[in-house]
Amino acid sequence: MAQTDQNVQTRTTLKLVGVVLGMFVFGFALVPLYDIYCQVTGANGKTASAYVVPEDGIAVDSDRWVTVQFLTNNNASMPWSFRPEVRSMKVRPGEMNQTTFYASNPAGYTMTAQAIPSVAPFHAAEYMHKTECFCFEQQVLATGEAIDMPLRFIIDPYLPESVQTLTLSYTLFDITDMTASAAAE
């Protein structure tokens, strides 16, 4: 019977299995695609990794002031005390700025923390260039230890005129368990 040609059926089946496998891979491919998308568009307030100042420097826009506010949050049960040295700064776009954040570990054991930055408004995220940030690495503090963590950043002079205030917020995550299990492996 022509209608039950086994070869044709097998071919259709294999093609569909191929689609299934392809879509499974696509599901995982969404992870890096999403990161790239966020970095390109600044969606989600994600900031890029360490910024390298171009050879010929950046022109300072001395005609305008931008207010940069700093926020700190602790995630879930994170017991550290964590705060910015200053709550806000007025800066010139193009100028290098520096501030510090204070963290201390009141817990009775050594902990590892990771700060995750986010910028609001989201579309300003790509204009926040950090040349040095404690968020680029993990922080390990022993019991009672405290640290002043540096942040150096430049606001891009191309920051849209409409943005006069920019908020940089950090959430501090306890990743002690995560790093411990990674070390154990």
Add this chain to the structure above:
Amino acid sequence: MSAVIENHHDDHHHGPDKGLMRWVLTTNHKDIGTLYLWFSFAMFLTGGCMALVIRAELFQPGLQLVVPEFFNQMTTMHGLIMVFGAVMPAFVGLANWLVPMMIGAPDMALPRMNNYSFWILPFAFSMLLSTLFMEGGAPNFGWTFYAPLSTEYAPPSVTFFIFAVHLMGISSIMGSINVVVTILNLRAPGMRLMDMPLFVWTWLITAYLLIAVMPVLAGVVTMMLMDIHFGTAFFSAGGGGDPVLFQHVFWFFGHPEVYIMILPAFGIVSAIIPTFARKKLFGYDSMVYATASIAFLSFIVWAHHMFTVGMPIAGELYFMYATMLIAVPTGVKVFNWAATMWQGSMTFETPMLFAVAFVILFTIGGLSGLMLSIVPADFQYHDTYFVVAHFHYVLVPGSIFSIMAAAYYWLPKWTGNMYDETLGKTHFWLSFVGVNVTFFPQHFIGLAGMPRRYPDYALQFADWNMVSSVGAFIFGFSQLLFLFIVIKCIMGGKKATDEVWDGAEGLEWTIASPAPYHTFSTPPELPERSMA
């Protein structure tokens, strides 16, 4: 006709085996269809009991019957069981029964795989239900299982939930591959794609949706598994991952999923309305194109479920307009159904009652969906009972009414007996009243600001919640009547003719009632081209 088929049947001589092993080992599409339908009904009652626990707790403000932790498990399990255990298997069961009979094929193309895809399900759902008895309780993070709630903060049973979802996914994928291969390769000679009944068309498109998105669901739960057990950080912000990513991947699956649960319903209603309006379906071609358009659009609107995560305004606008666009092909369908009924000689047997109720109530659910698609309004509606009312209107009097319509419509063909029309109509009216009393008030309390997924609420919501709970119990218990009607019909009743319904079109009505164990072992001669 019937004598010819009897002879034919004897030639083949292997009818169903006797006893339990018939059902375990069967590769017959009708047996497997029956298994799917009974399984789905069992899950429908299980998930329904959970819904009644929820509604009983919400009958009055304050905590009366269950602790909040258990309430959360009930909302989660109710959603998962209804979506993956009741609605989807019911449609697969209908596809198994009907697709080969509608296209003149002897069976599904891959009968052994068909058996596997069914028998995976009882294991998957036993595993899911067993979590209720585990330490820490069943999954309690909602059926959408947003990470990190479902990873870092989940009960230990989440791992069993993940494997259960994997199994359900494998089952659906195998079932869908089977449907596509059957439809593409086993149509009776001369039946072109555009000659196929709409139920077959809608299932073909649904199967493609399933094949495309179930692997993504498998991917997202695999990522959860790795986050929980293998130290990755796909969704953990502390490790460099992103919780919002979870929602994107989930809804990339989740939005096509909601169309998976409604497209076959469109096919069913498009078969039933012409029969009882005694007119040909209005706009067959546009129905096919509308279904395909809805399926395509379903892939590019997912983020309307997550307007409040803080998306760029351009993204919100895009997803808002793309979502609204879906109203166009859906409107075409509703128009076609109305036009089919227009000036028809309508009678209102039970399947038609369910089908007409489907058209009206599904449209109400669709319109509340349009309201939700408006971004600024969505910020107010998000995660309120308005959303609950919306998706229950499209799922209960939408998908489930269509499944019941299908059951009444094809039951005489399956069993050879007519169901009890009076009882059927009673079941319809109880369900119709029950559904509306349950879900319509939820629009009001939602707009007034009652959030979903809480076991308690502020006093101003008390009256409508009480009404809603009364409706839920009416609807829930009237489904026992449905069970009784189906069993009664299987046991006996007025004999059905081969055609069953006056003027019903389609190959399934050309074979005997009840449908013999083997049909179309030789391909049928198609009636004249006008069939579609």
